Amino acid sequence: MAGSREIRNKIRSVKNTQKITRAMEMVAASKMRKAQERMRKARPYGEKIRNVAAHMSRASTEYRHPFLIQRDTVKRVGIIVVTSDKGLCGGLNTNVLRKAVNQMRTWETEGEQIEVCCIGNKGLGFMSRIGANIISQITGLGDTANIEKLIGAIKIVLDGYTADRFDRVYLFYNRFVNTMKQEPAMEQLLPLSDERMRVGKQDTEQKKLWDYLYEPEAKPIIDDIMIRYVEALIYQAVTENMASEQSARMVAMKAASDNAGNLINELTLIYNKSRQAAITKELSEIVGGAAAV
Amino acid sequence: MGTIFHLDIVSAEESIYSGPAEFIAAPALMGEVGIFPNHTPMLTRIRSGMVRIKAPLKDEEAVYVSGGMLEVQPDVVTILADTAIRGNDLDEAKALEAKRRAEEAMKNKISEIEYARAQAELIEAAAQLTAIQKLRNRGH
Numbered sequence: 001m002a003g004s005r006e007i008r009n010k011i012r013s014v015k016n017t018q019k020i021t022r023a024m025e026m027v028a029a030s031k032m033r034k035a036q037e038r039m040r041k042a043r044p045y046g047e048k049i050r051n052v053a054a055h056m057s058r059a060s061t062e063y064r065h066p067f068l069i070q071r072d073t074v075k076r077v078g079i080i081v082v083t084s085d086k087g088l089c090g091g092l093n094t095n096v097l098r099k100a101v102n103q104m105r106t107w108e109t110e111g112e113q114i115e116v117c118c119i120g121n122k123g124l125g126f127m128s129r130i131g132a133n134i135i136s137q138i139t140g141l142g143d144t145a146n147i148e149k150l151i152g153a154i155k156i157v158l159d160g161y162t163a164d165r166f167d168r169v170y171l172f173y174n175r176f177v178n179t180m181k182q183e184p185a186m187e188q189l190l191p192l193s194d195e196r197m198r199v200g201k202q203d204t205e206q207k208k209l210w211d212y213l214y215e216p217e218a219k220p221i222i223d224d225i226m227i228r229y230v231e232a233l234i235y236q237a238v239t240e241n242m243a244s245e246q247s248a249r250m251v252a253m254k255a256a257s258d259n260a261g262n263l264i265n266e267l268t269l270i271y272n273k274s275r276q277a278a279i280t281k282e283l284s285e286i287v288g289g290a291a292a293v
Numbered sequence: 294m295g296t297i298f299h300l301d302i303v304s305a306e307e308s309i310y311s312g313p314a315e316f317i318a319a320p321a322l323m324g325e326v327g328i329f330p331n332h333t334p335m336l337t338r339i340r341s342g343m344v345r346i347k348a349p350l351k352d353e354e355a356v357y358v359s360g361g362m363l364e365v366q367p368d369v370v371t372i373l374a375d376t377a378i379r380g381n382d383l384d385e386a387k388a389l390e391a392k393r394r395a396e397e398a399m400k401n402k403i404s405e406i407e408y409a410r411a412q413a414e415l416i417e418a419a420a421q422l423t424a425i426q427k428l429r430n431r432g433h
Binding site: 038041042044045048049051052055056059117118134135136137138139146147148151152153155156159210211212213214215216220221222224225228231232235255259 | 301303304305306307308311321322323333334335336337338362364366371373375376384385386387388389390391392394395429
């Protein structure tokens with residue numbers, strides 16, 4: 001009966017694994033709801049600051065912010081890669097990193113230099129392993145994307161852009177489509193595209209010249225708004241990535257629990273078969289023994 | 294143009310107020326400003342403090358805002374509240390911290406491993422994923 005004990009142990013261990021994956025599934029499900037809520041709450045700010053930035057770009061100010069000026073030559077690219085801190089969330093991080101690496105290789109063959117800002121542990125580990133040039137990083141965000149934690153790393157990239165160290169900045173993250181679907185996305189962050197600067201409906205009116213009353217001065221206020229706008233975009237990407245992470249984890253853990261269930265069924269079948277075979281064998285031995293007497 | 298304007302107070306983490314207002318008073322950097330409808334367009338920074346809002350047919354209410362930006366258009370007023378405590382020195386310190394951590398991570402990396410290996414790892418991971426997918430499809 002040595003074989004059947006091994007099978008029994010195996011079944012027990014798979015059952016324990018299943019308990020863990022079930023628990024993780026439930027934890028992810030409750031965190032997912034909160035993450036989605038946070039993602040939704042972050043949207044109004046993004047919309048409003050976008051409107052303000054768009055209004056501002058229409059005002060006839062002498063000062064044009066560098067984020068709005070399109071550059072012809074692209075020699076150096078900065079990328080921001082948003083990943084999760086923890087694993088066990090299916091192919092989420094792999095997908096976004098693959099997209100980033102493919103894009104990086106295309107850029108490299110075009111002779112562009114790439115510098116990376118990593119948000120999240122998984123991306124950081126991967127990027128440092130492939131020897132990418134990492135200029136700033138943030139890990140350990142936890143479950144809430146606090147904008148305060150993001151400021152430092154973002155500032156390095158934005159300063160790099162204003163100081164002409166980059167000609168373009170891209171953002172990689174997982175876009176949250178719905179609970180079952182998240183897709184890796186690449187977006188151009190800087191210079192801000194025209195599409196990003198369009199105000200919803202009243203785009204055509206207000207053709208006449210006008211300008212804001214700036215208090216105290218135009219330049220620092222415009223700078224502040226632009227920086228906050230880009231930060232808001234990144235913050236939104238991070239909240240989307242977090243919602244994606246939790247739903248991907250929930251789905252992955254559900255699949256793992258289901259697979260464990262299947263495995264247990266199969267193993268139980270094998271166990272019962274081997275037990276029956278052993279009983280049959282014993283019986284036939286007894287019967288054979290009795291016949292011999 | 295009516296006697297009310299639309300007021301939005303939002304922070305990165307939530308929407309604090311959204312609705313019509315007849316008058317607001319906000320703590321701008323240069324002193325408190327009061328805004329009635331049809332105000333000339335204005336952009337200013339605001340300090341932390343109370344924003345007083347008079348909505349039509351309602352008593353005046355006050356909302357605390359921890360600094361941010363105030364945008365005034367003739368019929369729309371937007372307050373973009375900060376959730377973080379901001380300041381140039383503070384931002385700078387945070388930036389330096391993020392940079393230092395990145396440099397540390399670069400130092401700690403295990404020798405120079407080029408794209409090829411990472412690519413191989415990625416392909417392997419992708420292959421595993423498709424394999425799992427296939428297995429799962431066959432199972433059902």
